[in-house]
Amino acid sequence: MKLPDLLTFVRTKMRMEHVYQPLLIKLLLEAGGSATVTQLARGFAAADESSVRFYEQRIRSMPLRVLRGRKVVLVENGVVRLNTTSLTYGQKTSLMAACEERIADFVTQRGDDVWVALGQADPVPSSMRFKVLKRDRICQLCGSGPKDSPLEVDHIVPRSKGGSNEISNLQVLCRPCNQGKSNSDDTKF
Ligand SMILES: [Zn+2]
Numbered sequence: 006m007k008l009p010d011l012l013t014f015v016r017t018k019m020r021m022e023h024v025y026q027p028l029l030i031k032l033l034l035e036a037g038g039s040a041t042v043t044q045l046a047r048g049f050a051a052a053d054e055s056s057v058r059f060y061e062q063r064i065r066s067m068p069l070r071v072l073r074g075r076k077v078v079l080v081e082n083g084v085v086r087l088n089t090t091s092l093t094y095g096q097k098t099s100l101m102a103a104c105e106e107r108i109a110d111f112v113t114q115r116g117d118d119v120w121v122a123l124g125q126a127d128p129v130p131s132s133m134r135f136k137v138l139k140r141d142r143i144c145q146l147c148g149s150g151p152k153d154s155p156l157e158v159d160h161i162v163p164r165s166k167g168g169s170n171e172i173s174n175l176q177v178l179c180r181p182c183n184q185g186k187s188n189s190d191d192t193k194f
Pocket of ligand 1: 144145146147148149178179180181182183
């Protein structure tokens, strides 16, 4: 297709039920014109706000908390940085290799379960979150309301332990209670 035809397609002919089509074309352009389906899927995952928010929460509650405590990273104004002097290319390469080695060892030990657990932990759809908030209204552990602290939707049985995204497995917790619960759930990490 020639550029004017492509532009016409994108601007007026593309029938959209979701953002997928323009996103795919944009990702192909960013990748220099071609990409594997896996590369495209990474781009889709990065553009998916709900999974981005899921990983934000997971990063804050797990690795960031530990790595800050160990003074490995610093967080200033929402920016995370390695707590070290600037590294040469060779130093970066060896540190990256060490990280990759630990990841590979861990995956070898645990098998594909590592990724299954992450994949299963898909976020609760916003329509379902709304239903749960409407049903519970206050923290189901301490009774805090939205004026006391931010309310979150929690899996009663965690996703990592096979809990579902069904409304019967969801409850409202305030952030401090949810944090306390996820700390005790996640001790294995
Ligand atoms: Zn609470």
